[in-house]
Amino acid sequence: MVAVAHDADPSAAWGKLFKLSWWPVRIRWGVAPGLLAAVYAAQAAGVVFPAWAFVLVAAFILIGNLGIYWHFSRPEPGWPRSHQECRQLVGWQAAIDGIALWAVTYLTGGVTGPLVVGFLLPVFFVSMLLPARAALAFCTAVLTVLGITALAEVYGWLPHQSLFFRGVDIVPPPHPMRTLSSLGFLAGSAYLAAGFMGPAVGGFRQQVQDIERRGQTEAVTSRRLQSIFSALEAIGSVRDLKRVLETAVAEVALVMQVKGISVKLLSEDGKLLRYAAAFGLPESMVREKVVEVERSPLNKRVIQGELFVTGQVTATEMFQFGETLSAAHLQSVLFVPLNLEGRVIGILGAYCEKPDRFDAEEVNFFRLTARLVAIAVENARAYEAVTAMSGERTWFMMKVAHNLRAPLAGMLSILEVVRDGYLGPINDQQSEYLRRLDRRARTMLALVNELMVLSRNRQRPEGECAAATELAVLARRVQRTFQDKAAEKRIGFRVNLSADLPDVRGRLETVEQMLENLVSNAIKYTPAEGSVDVRFSRANGTVRIEVGDTGIGIPAAARPKLFTEFFRAENAKAMEDIGTGLGLAIVKEIADQLGGRIVVESEEGVGTIFVVHLPIAAAPAS
Amino acid sequence: MNTKGFILVVDDDPDIVATSRIILESNGFEVQTASNGKEALDLLSRRRPDLMLLDVMMASDTEGFDLAFKLKEDPEFKDLPIIMLTAFLDKVRTEGPGPFEFILGEQWPVEWLFEKPLDTKKLLAKIEAIFTAKKIVPG
Numbered sequence: 152m153v154a155v156a157h158d159a160d161p162s163a164a165w166g167k168l169f170k171l172s173w174w175p176v177r178i179r180w181g182v183a184p185g186l187l188a189a190v191y192a193a194q195a196a197g198v199v200f201p202a203w204a205f206v207l208v209a210a211f212i213l214i215g216n217l218g219i220y221w222h223f224s225r226p227e228p229g230w231p232r233s234h235q236e237c238r239q240l241v242g243w244q245a246a247i248d249g250i251a252l253w254a255v256t257y258l259t260g261g262v263t264g265p266l267v268v269g270f271l272l273p274v275f276f277v278s279m280l281l282p283a284r285a286a287l288a289f290c291t292a293v294l295t296v297l298g299i300t301a302l303a304e305v306y307g308w309l310p311h312q313s314l315f316f317r318g319v320d321i322v323p324p325p326h327p328m329r330t331l332s333s334l335g336f337l338a339g340s341a342y343l344a345a346g347f348m349g350p351a352v353g354g355f356r357q358q359v360q361d362i363e364r365r366g367q368t369e370a371v372t373s374r375r376l377q378s379i380f381s382a383l384e385a386i387g388s389v390r391d392l393k394r395v396l397e398t399a400v401a402e403v404a405l406v407m408q409v410k411g412i413s414v415k416l417l418s419e420d421g422k423l424l425r426y427a428a429a430f431g432l433p434e435s436m437v438r439e440k441v442v443e444v445e446r447s448p449l450n451k452r453v454i455q456g457e458l459f460v461t462g463q464v465t466a467t468e469m470f471q472f473g474e475t476l477s478a479a480h481l482q483s484v485l486f487v488p489l490n491l492e493g494r495v496i497g498i499l500g501a502y503c504e505k506p507d508r509f510d511a512e513e514v515n516f517f518r519l520t521a522r523l524v525a526i527a528v529e530n531a532r533a534y535e536a537v538t539a540m541s542g543e544r545t546w547f548m549m550k551v552a553h554n555l556r557a558p559l560a561g562m563l564s565i566l567e568v569v570r571d572g573y574l575g576p577i578n579d580q581q582s583e584y585l586r587r588l589d590r591r592a593r594t595m596l597a598l599v600n601e602l603m604v605l606s607r608n609r610q611r612p613e614g615e616c617a618a619a620t621e622l623a624v625l626a627r628r629v630q631r632t633f634q635d636k637a638a639e640k641r642i643g644f645r646v647n648l649s650a651d652l653p654d655v656r657g658r659l660e661t662v663e664q665m666l667e668n669l670v671s672n673a674i675k676y677t678p679a680e681g682s683v684d685v686r687f688s689r690a691n692g693t694v695r696i697e698v699g700d701t702g703i704g705i706p707a708a709a710r711p712k713l714f715t716e717f718f719r720a721e722n723a724k725a726m727e728d729i730g731t732g733l734g735l736a737i738v739k740e741i742a743d744q745l746g747g748r749i750v751v752e753s754e755e756g757v758g759t760i761f762v763v764h765l766p767i768a769a770a771p772a773s
Numbered sequence: 774m775n776t777k778g779f780i781l782v783v784d785d786d787p788d789i790v791a792t793s794r795i796i797l798e799s800n801g802f803e804v805q806t807a808s809n810g811k812e813a814l815d816l817l818s819r820r821r822p823d824l825m826l827l828d829v830m831m832a833s834d835t836e837g838f839d840l841a842f843k844l845k846e847d848p849e850f851k852d853l854p855i856i857m858l859t860a861f862l863d864k865v866r867t868e869g870p871g872p873f874e875f876i877l878g879e880q881w882p883v884e885w886l887f888e889k890p891l892d893t894k895k896l897l898a899k900i901e902a903i904f905t906a907k908k909i910v911p912g
């Protein structure tokens with residue numbers, strides 16, 4: 152949210168006005184006891200009047216004030232008040248005071264009585280706190296009621312109440328002239344007060360209203376900014392077209408405060424419009440719905456770049472858009488083209504139940520939004536295309552590898568039959584060349600095998616991270632796989648496992664593949680009488696797997712490219728001509744896939760240590 | 774002919790069939806070959822072999838499996854030792870019947886699985902071992 156300065160906050164400004172209007176409520180608590188005291192004093196002084204009626208009036212004031220207090224003091228008067236609330240507060244108070252004053256005035260001799268001037272109090276109060284028109288209306292209402300009361304007394308419909316003091320009627324009996332002059336005095340004062348005070352206070356009120364309006368605009372702007380931010384965030388982080396659009400329509404609906412938003416995307420040939428996402432619209436309208444552009448002239452116009460906006464949409468128009476929305480009682484509809492580099496890729500639509508909802512500013516904002524949505528669509532589509540392409544490449548690699556294996560197997564079988572002399576004796580030179588051929592074919596086979604592993608790991612990463620591998624089993628299998636080979640080369644080979652190690656993340660086969668590649672390299676590049684050690688231990692919430700050897704080492708220059716596919720260091724090639732350069736690429740691929748990491752330390756001629764850190768499995772291996 | 778045993782080799786790859794025949798015959802076995810499941814069944818009905826080498830993928834990806842399952846159901850052949858061969862161990866691991874852990878267990882129609890290209894020494898050793906265990910009398 153954009154921060155709004157406190158004094159420009161409309162609710163705070165209305166809060167001040169509300170506080171001002173609240174003062175009379177506090178004063179009024181004193182009115183009822185005051186009235187009772189006055190009644191008592193007057194009676195003690197010997198004034199004769201219907202005291203019980205005054206008690207009733209005091210009760211009425213008390214109850215009325217309680218009602219106002221009860222209604223307006225909730226929620227806690229932290230004063231974030233609206234302008235309607237201020238008016239209601241003043242209005243209710245004016246009504247209670249007016250009724251009470253009427254009763255008191257009537258009971259003390261009517262319009263010609265001494266208390267009629269009391270009406271000036273609520274008139275001042277109302278003039279200050281309500282707009283001029285409301286103040287004038289209040290004055291008129293008071294004068295009308297008083298006028299009717301006077302007439303009623305003159306014609307005898309209402310009995311005239313008198314005040315007797317020591318047996319003398321101190322209020323002159325109703326007489327048209329006296330009544331008129333009294334009313335005239337009151338009217339003059341009241342209208343003057345309303346007319347002068349209104350404009351004086353009006354300035355303040357205007358200021359508050361300006362602040363309110365500005366605050367509302369700021370709130371709308373800030374909501375829009377937030378929505379644009381959310382949309383941008385979605386474009387940047389979400390790759391899936393459906394999710395990008397779902398986020399976009401929900402955000403746009405929220406910020407524009409409309410009932411519904413739809414995105415229709417144009418097919419590649421430009422002939423069909425398909426609903427790609429919708430918010431707030433009936434499912435039946437959106438799902439699987441396809442509109443033929445040729446048959447829908449209004450859609451066609453939007454696709455050609457025009458916008459369509461109406462505040463009183465007709466059923467025919469909606470039908471022409473291919474949308475049957477009559478049940479949703481929508482009145483305002485706005486459609487703008489989704490434009491991308493001068494090309495229209497679809498239509499963004501907004502729907503609202505209120506008539507004449509979209510003004511020029513909103514249409515403009517909606518057009519900008521449409522540009523953003525268009526970019527999001529294109530971005531997600533591009534990403535999907537790239538993903539599909541890389542998936543196809545992996546599939547192709549797998550297929551090639553598989554199909555190379557069968558003929559290779561055939562070749563190697565034939566070679567063996569010839570080399571081993573099954574088909575008759577061969578001379579030494581022939582034997583040497585067949586041996587070379589065999590080595591080449593086996594290199595190729597290794598390459599194919601590793602390509603298959605690599606593509607398999609790329610193709611099926613799902614479920615890998617949920618699986619767990621028991622290290623004792625892994626250690627045993629690695630020991631068994633390599634002990635003969637190591638013994639054959641007279642290399643010391645040990646697997647050390649500290650006690651109570653947790654399971655690591657990943658399927659046994661996958662983790663084993665990774666470890667096999669490391670151990671097989673270590674044995675391959677360690678000369679006779681050397682040693683290869685595998686150590687499992689626990690380190691900082693991970694399992695540390697170390698494969699150390701006393702082999703030829705990795706030259707510093709080769710280290711940066713070590714995990715690159717098909718890379719082999721020069722000293723490795725010199726020592727062993729068979730090698731694919733895929734082994735360590737696979738190790739890296741698996742470590743990454745499992746959320747682990749791998750580091751290497753090496754000194755040429757001394758040895759190499761590979762350390763893999765693998766995360767501990769979430770659940771133990773079953 | 775006095776041989777160490779009678780072996781049926783079933784594979785659709787003619788090179789594998791030919792080389793297996795040469796190697797097995799040179800090592801004293803009598804060999805017959807078939808290039809698909811149907812031919813194999815035909816030969817089996819005429820003369821029962823002592824052991825069968827069976828490729829997994831022939832015309833279909835599972836032709837070898839299908840034949841092996843069929844023989845396992847058949848009382849006459851359920852004890853016939855079968856060594857399965859495949860060039861696609863990886864595919865068999867992931868797509869074969871049951872997970873790889875059971876590869877040599879009861880859920881599989883065979884007890885032994887060899888990857889192609891074959892390690893001839895190991896294969897011959899395995900065949901000898903099977904024959905010794907089953908006390909197949911050369912004949």
